[in-house]
Amino acid sequence: MKDALGFPQSVLVLGGGSEIAHATVRKLIASRCRKIILAGRDTEAMMTPAKELRDAGAETVDVVHFDALDVGSHDSFVENAFAGQGDIDLVLVAFGVLGDQDLAERDADEARRIVASNFTGAVSVLVPVVNALRAQGHGTIVALSSAAGERARKSNFVYGASKAGLDAYCQGLGDSLVGTGVRVMIVRPGFVHTKMTEGLDPAPLSTTPDAVADAIVTGLGRGAEIVWVPTQLRFVMSALRHVPRVVFRRLPI
Amino acid sequence: MPPKPAVTHTRSNTLPGDDMLLNGWGGTSPSLARVATPLNDADVGILIGSAPQRGAIARGLGRAYSDAAQNAGGMVLDMTALSGVRSIDIDAGMATVGAGTSIDDLMRWLVPRGWFVPVTPGTRFVTVGGAIASDIHGKNHHADGTFGEHVHSLTLRTGSGDVLTLTPDGTPEAFWATVGGMGLTGVIIDATFDLIPIETSLMSVDEERCRDLDQLMTRMVEGDQLYRYSVAWIDCLARGTSLGRGILGQGNHATLESLPKSKRSSPHHFNPTSAIVTPGFVPSGLVNGLTIRAFNELWFRKARHRHIGTQQSIGFFFHPLDLVDSWNRMYGRRGFVQYQFVVPDGSEEAVRVAVERLSGAGAASFLAVLKRFGPQNRGMLSFPTSGWTLALDIPVGNPELGRLLDRLDDVVLDAGGRVYLSKDSRTRPEHLEQMYSRLNEFREARTKLDPDGVITSDLSRRLGL
Numbered sequence: 200m201k202d203a204l205g206f207p208q209s210v211l212v213l214g215g216g217s218e219i220a221h222a223t224v225r226k227l228i229a230s231r232c233r234k235i236i237l238a239g240r241d242t243e244a245m246m247t248p249a250k251e252l253r254d255a256g257a258e259t260v261d262v263v264h265f266d267a268l269d270v271g272s273h274d275s276f277v278e279n280a281f282a283g284q285g286d287i288d289l290v291l292v293a294f295g296v297l298g299d300q301d302l303a304e305r306d307a308d309e310a311r312r313i314v315a316s317n318f319t320g321a322v323s324v325l326v327p328v329v330n331a332l333r334a335q336g337h338g339t340i341v342a343l344s345s346a347a348g349e350r351a352r353k354s355n356f357v358y359g360a361s362k363a364g365l366d367a368y369c370q371g372l373g374d375s376l377v378g379t380g381v382r383v384m385i386v387r388p389g390f391v392h393t394k395m396t397e398g399l400d401p402a403p404l405s406t407t408p409d410a411v412a413d414a415i416v417t418g419l420g421r422g423a424e425i426v427w428v429p430t431q432l433r434f435v436m437s438a439l440r441h442v443p444r445v446v447f448r449r450l451p452i
Numbered sequence: 453m454p455p456k457p458a459v460t461h462t463r464s465n466t467l468p469g470d471d472m473l474l475n476g477w478g479g480t481s482p483s484l485a486r487v488a489t490p491l492n493d494a495d496v497g498i499l500i501g502s503a504p505q506r507g508a509i510a511r512g513l514g515r516a517y518s519d520a521a522q523n524a525g526g527m528v529l530d531m532t533a534l535s536g537v538r539s540i541d542i543d544a545g546m547a548t549v550g551a552g553t554s555i556d557d558l559m560r561w562l563v564p565r566g567w568f569v570p571v572t573p574g575t576r577f578v579t580v581g582g583a584i585a586s587d588i589h590g591k592n593h594h595a596d597g598t599f600g601e602h603v604h605s606l607t608l609r610t611g612s613g614d615v616l617t618l619t620p621d622g623t624p625e626a627f628w629a630t631v632g633g634m635g636l637t638g639v640i641i642d643a644t645f646d647l648i649p650i651e652t653s654l655m656s657v658d659e660e661r662c663r664d665l666d667q668l669m670t671r672m673v674e675g676d677q678l679y680r681y682s683v684a685w686i687d688c689l690a691r692g693t694s695l696g697r698g699i700l701g702q703g704n705h706a707t708l709e710s711l712p713k714s715k716r717s718s719p720h721h722f723n724p725t726s727a728i729v730t731p732g733f734v735p736s737g738l739v740n741g742l743t744i745r746a747f748n749e750l751w752f753r754k755a756r757h758r759h760i761g762t763q764q765s766i767g768f769f770f771h772p773l774d775l776v777d778s779w780n781r782m783y784g785r786r787g788f789v790q791y792q793f794v795v796p797d798g799s800e801e802a803v804r805v806a807v808e809r810l811s812g813a814g815a816a817s818f819l820a821v822l823k824r825f826g827p828q829n830r831g832m833l834s835f836p837t838s839g840w841t842l843a844l845d846i847p848v849g850n851p852e853l854g855r856l857l858d859r860l861d862d863v864v865l866d867a868g869g870r871v872y873l874s875k876d877s878r879t880r881p882e883h884l885e886q887m888y889s890r891l892n893e894f895r896e897a898r899t900k901l902d903p904d905g906v907i908t909s910d911l912s913r914r915l916g917l
Contacts, residue, residue: 200524200910202877202878202914203478203481203518203787203789204480204789204848204877204878206854206878208914230854285913286524333484335506335525336483336485336506336525336526337481337482337525378473378484379473379484380473380482380483380484381484420849420853421786421849422785422786
C-alpha cells in the first residue's frame with residue numbers, strides 16, 4: 200500500500216533498463232519501497248542495477264523479461280507480474296526508443312519501430328495493467344512522456360508524435376480513472392542526459408535522470424497529475440505551442 | 453393496516469453492495485472497495501462468507517485517520533445499521549449495544565437519564581465497534597483507562613464465520629487480541645460495557661495558561677490525582693523560551709449542588725449541535741503557517757492565566773472539534789496526517805524534541821494535544837501505556853514531511869514509545885515489532901480466529917500486521 204504521503208511500497212518498472220527508472224526507484228527505496236520488479240528486454244543488462252537496488256535497501260528485486268514490441272505477450276506478462284506476493288502500488292512506464300529521425304522519414308520499418316514501442320506498446324501493456332490495478336482497488340501509474348510530445352518539431356517528429364500519442368492516452372486514462380483508487384501521473388522531461396541521448400546536442404534546459412527522479416518523487420507526494428522537468432519547461436513549451444507555424448518551422452530547434 | 457405487497461424476497465447467499473472510494477478522516481490514500489451494509493448478525497455472516505479474495509473489514513463512521521477501515525479491491529462492511537441499545541441494566545449501569553452505535557447516539561440517549569460513557573474520544577462520531585477495535589482513550593485515561601477496559605463481553609463474528617462471545621477473563625487471548633486489534637480479528641457485532649453515573653450534564657473545568665513545556669508538564673502531573681479529565685493544548689509554533697506554551701484544561705463532572713439554581717431543574721440537559729459546516733470545496737494550502745499562527749495565538753490569548761471552576765457543556769469540553777462539521781475538509785484536497793505517539797514517563801525530553809523539530813521545520817500544525825496516560829492494559833495492540841502522548845495534525849504537502857516524521861519515529865523508538873495505529877498513515881513496517889512487543893502474539897491469535905485470512909485492511913497490508 201502507498202502511504203499518506205504518496206510513497207509506494209512496491210514498484211513494477213516497465214523499461215527496467217532506463218536510467219531515469221533506476222534513479223527514481225533508488226529514491227523510492229529511501230522512502231519505504233521494498234519490492235521492485237524490473238521488466239525489460241535485456242535481462243542480462245538489468246542484473247547490475249538490480250544488485251545496486253538491493254544494496255540500496257530493497258528487500259526483493261526481480262528481473263523479468265518484457266518486450267514492448269511483443270504485444271501478444273502483454274496480457275500474460277501483466278497477469279504474472281500481479282500474481283506475486285503482495286500488491287503492486289506503482290507502475291512506472293519508462294520504456295521507449297528515441298529512434299533515428301532521418302532514417303524514420305525514409306524507412307517505414309524505423310518509423311513503425313518508434314511508434315510501436317513508444318505508443319502502441321505502451322497502450323497495449325497499459326490496458327491489462329489498469330485492469331489489474333482496478334481489481335486491486337488502488338495504484339499509481341507514472342508514465343514517462345516527453346516535452347517533445349507537446350509540439351512536434353521537424354527535427355524529431357516521429358518520436359514526438361509517439362510521445363504525444365502516449366501523453367494524450369494517459370490524460371484521458373487518468374480522467375477515466377477518477378473514483379477508482381487508481382491514478383495516473385504524466386512526466387514530461389525535456390532533454391535528459393542518458394545513454395539514449397548520448398552524442399546528441401543537448402537542448403536548452405537539459406536535465407539529468409536524477410533531477411527527473413526528484414521531480415517524480417515530489418510529484419507523487421503532491422498528488423500531481425502532470426510533472427514538467429525542469430519546472431520552467433512548462434512555461435517555455437506553453438509559449439512555443441502558440442508560436443505560429445510559419446515561424447515555428449523556421450526555429451532552429 | 454394495508455396488506456403487504458405480494459413480493460417474495462428470496463434469501464440469497466450474497467448481499468448487494470456498491471463500489472465506493474473510501475478514505476480515512478485525514479483524506480489521504482483513498483482506495484476502492486465494495487461496501488455492503490449488514491442489517492443484522494446473519495447478514496454479517498453472509499457477507500464474510502461471500503467476501504472476495506481480497507477479504508473484508510468492518511467500518512464504522514470513518515474517523516480513523518488513515519487506512520484502518522478500508523480494504524482496497526475487497527469488501528467493507530458498513531456497520532452503522534447495527535445500531536441501538538440491545539439491553540440495558542439501568543441500576544447496574546451496564547448497557548449492551550450494537551457495534552454500529554455511535555457515542556453521539558449513546559450520549560443523547562443516556563445523558564438525560566444520568567449516565568455517561570466510560571470513555572469518550574475527542575469526537576462523539578465514533579462507533580462502539582470502532583472504539584473497541586482502536587481501544588480508544590479519552591481525557592480520563594490516567595484515571596479510567598481505555599474503552600476496552602470497561603467492556604464486559606462482546607460478540608465477534610470471525611473470518612471463519614464462527615460467532616464467539618468474548619470476555620476479558622473467560623477468553624483472554626481472543627478478547628485482548630480484539631481490543632485494540634484494529635478490527636482484524638473479525639467483525640464485532642455487539643458489546644456490553646459499563647456506564648458511569650453523572651449528577652449533571654455539565655463539566656466543572658479549571659483552565660490554566662502555561663508559559664512553556666516544563667510548566668505545562670509539571671502542572672499536569674500535579675493535577676493527575678485531582679481531576680478525572682485532563683488535557684493540554686500546545687501551540688506548536690511558539691519557539692525559544694515559549695516553546696511548548698499551552699493551555700491546560702482539567703475537569704470533573706459537575707455536581708448537582710454546584711449548579712446555579714436556574715439549571716437544577718434539568719441537570720441532565722444535553723443537546724449538542726455543530727455550529728459551523730465546512731464548505732465542500734476548500735483550496736489546498738488554506739491551512740498554512742500564517743493562518744495557523746493566527747489561530748493558535750487567538751486560542752492562547754482566549755484563556756485567562758488561571759480560571760477555576762468554569763462550567764462547560766459536555767460537547768464543549770470533550771468534543772470542541774465536533775462544533776465544526778467536517779472540519780477535516782479544511783485541509784483541502786491533499787488532506788492531512790495526524791501524528792500521535794506515546795513515550796514512557798521519564799522521556800519528557802522526547803516530547804520536547806518532537807515539539808522543537810516540528811516547530812523548527814515549520815510543519816504547520818493547529819494545536820497539538822498533550823495528555824498523560826495511565827498503565828498499559830492487556831490488549832495486545834492497545835496503544836496507551838504509562839507516560840506522555842502527543843497528537844498533532846499536519847497538512848500534507850511539505851516535501852520534507854516524510855523524512856521529518858521518520859526521524860521523529862526514531863526519537864519515539866529510542867524512548868521506548870510507539871505510534872497509534874488508528875492515526876498512523878506512514879510509519880515504517882519494520883519498526884512495528886519494536887513498538888508493539890506483543891505483535892507476534894497478536895498474529896498468532898488472529899491466525900487462530902481467521903486461519904484463511906479473510907479479515908484484512910489496507911492498514912494491515914501496509915504495515916504487515
